[in-house]
Each structure stands twice: as structure tokens, then as C-alpha cells.
Amino acid sequence: RKEVEQDPGPFNVPEGATVAFNCTYSNSASQSFFWYRQDCRKEPKLLMSVYSSGNEDGRFTAQLNRASQYISLLIRDSKLSDSATYLCVVNGETSGTYKYIFGTGTRLKVLA
Amino acid sequence: EAQVTQNPRYLITVTGKKLTVTCSQNMNHEYMSWYRQDPGLGLRQIYYSMNVEVTDKGDVPEGYKVSRKEKRNFPLILESPSPNQTSLYFCASSLRSRTSRLSGELFFGEGSRLTVL
Numbered sequence: 001r002k003e004v005e006q007d008p009g010p011f012n013v014p015e016g017a018t019v020a021f022n023c024t025y026s027n028s029a030s031q032s033f034f035w036y037r038q039d040c041r042k043e044p045k046l047l048m049s050v051y052s053s054g055n056e057d058g059r060f061t062a063q064l065n066r067a068s069q070y071i072s073l074l075i076r077d078s079k080l081s082d083s084a085t086y087l088c089v090v091n092g093e094t095s096g097t098y099k100y101i102f103g104t105g106t107r108l109k110v111l112a
Numbered sequence: 113e114a115q116v117t118q119n120p121r122y123l124i125t126v127t128g129k130k131l132t133v134t135c136s137q138n139m140n141h142e143y144m145s146w147y148r149q150d151p152g153l154g155l156r157q158i159y160y161s162m163n164v165e166v167t168d169k170g171d172v173p174e175g176y177k178v179s180r181k182e183k184r185n186f187p188l189i190l191e192s193p194s195p196n197q198t199s200l201y202f203c204a205s206s207l208r209s210r211t212s213r214l215s216g217e218l219f220f221g222e223g224s225r226l227t228v229l
Contacts, residue, residue, distance in 0.1 A: 034217070043202055043220035044155070087155070089218070099170075100145070100206075100218055104154035 001026055004090050006103035014111050017078050021106045023088030024070045030092035033064055035073050038085045038105065047073075047086070078110045114139045118203050118221035125193055126229050133188045133224050135203030141219070143206040144186040145170070146178065148199040149223075155202065161186055193228040200225050 006023045013019045025033075033050035048055065050062040050071050061074040071090075075082055088103035116137045125131055137144065145160035147170075157170030161180040175197055177189040186205075190197060203221040 032216075036218075041200070041223070041225075043222050044218075045220070046217045049217070099157065099160065102147075102155040104152070 002103075003027060003101045004088055004103040006086075006088050006106045008104060008106060010107035010109050012109045012111055013078055015078060015080060017110075018074065018076045019078055019108065020075075021073045021086055021088075021108075022070055023072070023090075023103050024068075025088075025090045025092075025101075026069070027090070027092045027101075028066075028069060030069075030090045032091040033062075033071050034089040034091075035060075035062055035071075036087040036089055036102075038087055040085075044087055075108075078108075080110050080112060083108055083110045114219070116203055116205055116219050116221040118201075118224045120224060121222060122225050124227045124229065127194055128192050131190050131193060131226075133190075133201060133203075133226070135186045135188065135221060136184050137186075137203075137205040137219070138184065139205060139207070139219065140183065141205035141207050142183070144180065145204050145206075145218075146176070146186070146188045147202045147204065148172065148197075149202065150199050158188065158201075190226075193226075195228045198226060198228050 004025050035047040036044040037047045038044040050064045054063045059076045063072045085105040085107050087105045090101050119134045142163045146158040147155040156172045159178040161167045201224045204218045206218045207216045
């Protein structure tokens with residue numbers, strides 16, 4: 001089982017739609033959780049950190065469920081510019097070392 | 113401007129010709145790391161460094177070397193490149209918290225696209 005798993009998609013949605021991505025992680029000792037956005041052939045950039053109580057940033061809402069070991073990202077009122085790959089990133093301890101572990105990403109295409 | 117700078121951004125080389133990809137950050141970050149990204153495999157960690165003179169293997173270290181002589185620099189060395197090292201490489205850095213746990217944002221360089229013929 002992969003340490004961090006995401007549905008690769010692609011998710012093709014019309015402009016204005018609401019779309020949700022989930023990500024599961026295997027290490028229950030994981031400490032920090034993030035969603036990154038990556039445009040084609042570009043570097044990943046932080047979209048938002050995910051806090052235990054859930055957090056919102058404009059049209060984006062992130063949730064963490066420690067009991068079920070998954071995090072989610074909800075995008076409301078999708079824009080064409082939201083088209084990208086969304087990476088789930090988990091930070092936790094493995095063999096005494098803290099490291100960032102990346103999911104393979106979920107591709108989103110927002111269609112006009 | 114806070115940034116991570118990688119060079120070269122693009123490189124085509126031949127099998128066996130040693131090369132170095134430089135990485136420099138100006139944010140005084142303790143943690144630095146190299147990743148490679150290949151289609152369908154996502155980002156895989158090659159090496160990382162928790163601080164000066166402290167480096168360790170990631171998930172795919174074979175064929176690579178690193179050094180951390182200064183806090184700001186973390187070069188990636190391919191002693192004898194092979195075609196299976198053709199990939200997109202990212203350097204990243206992060207601040208360590210007081211508890212020595214990595215909880216902060218990872219800042220990425222723009223990437224180095226390497227082709228080994």
C-alpha cells in the first residue's frame with residue numbers, strides 16, 4: 001500500500017462546479033498535511049495547509065479526518081484557472097526521520 | 113525575494129559524463145531535499161539534508177550524491193549519468209520548527225529537466 005494515495009483523475013468539470021478530492025495516508029503518526037498545486041512542468045506550490053479543525057481559503061476548503069486517515073480538498077465555483085494537478089503531501093516520521101511524502105496527484109480540468 | 117534557485121534548468125548530456133545540478137536557497141532553511149518527478153510515479157525523494165553536514169538517503173538515491181557544506185547550498189551530483197536518470201528534478205527547502213519536526217511549507221525551485229542520451 002502506498003503511504004499517500006490519491007485518485008489520479010482526471011476530473012473534468014464545467015466552470016462553476018464544485019469538486020472534491022480525497023487523499024488517504026497510511027502512517028497514523030503523520031504530523032502535518034498540505035495540498036499543493038502543480039501546473040504542467042512547473043514546480044509545486046503550496047495551496048493550503050490542512051489543520052485538524054478544517055480550514056477555508058476563499059473557494060478552497062480543506063478537511064482532515066485523523067480517525068480515518070484522510071484529507072480532503074473542496075473547490076467551489078471552479079474557474080478555468082483551477083486546472084492543474086493537486087498534490088496531497090503528508091509529513092511524518094519514518095524510521096526516526098521526519099519526511100514529506102507526496103501523493104501522485106489528482107488532475108483537474110475545468111471546462112468552459 | 114525568498115526563493116530556491118536551481119541550475120541548470122535544462123540539460124542534455126550523454127551517458128557517463130559527470131554533472132552537477134546546483135541548488136541554493138536564501139531563506140536560511142535547515143532542511144533541503146532533492147526530488148525527481150516521472151510520469152505516473154509522482155515526486156520521489158532522492159536525498160535530503162536536515163542541516164549542514166547532515167545528509168541522508170531518500171527513496172531513490174542510487175546513482176546520485178549530494179553534499180551540504182553550507183546551509184544555503186545543496187548540489188546534486190550524478191557521477192556517471194545513465195538514461196534512466198532522465199527526469200524532472202526539483203530541489204526544495206523548509207524551515208525546521210523548534211521541536212525539530214518538519215511542519216512547515218516546502219519551497220520548491222523551478223525544476224531542472226535533465227535528458228541523458
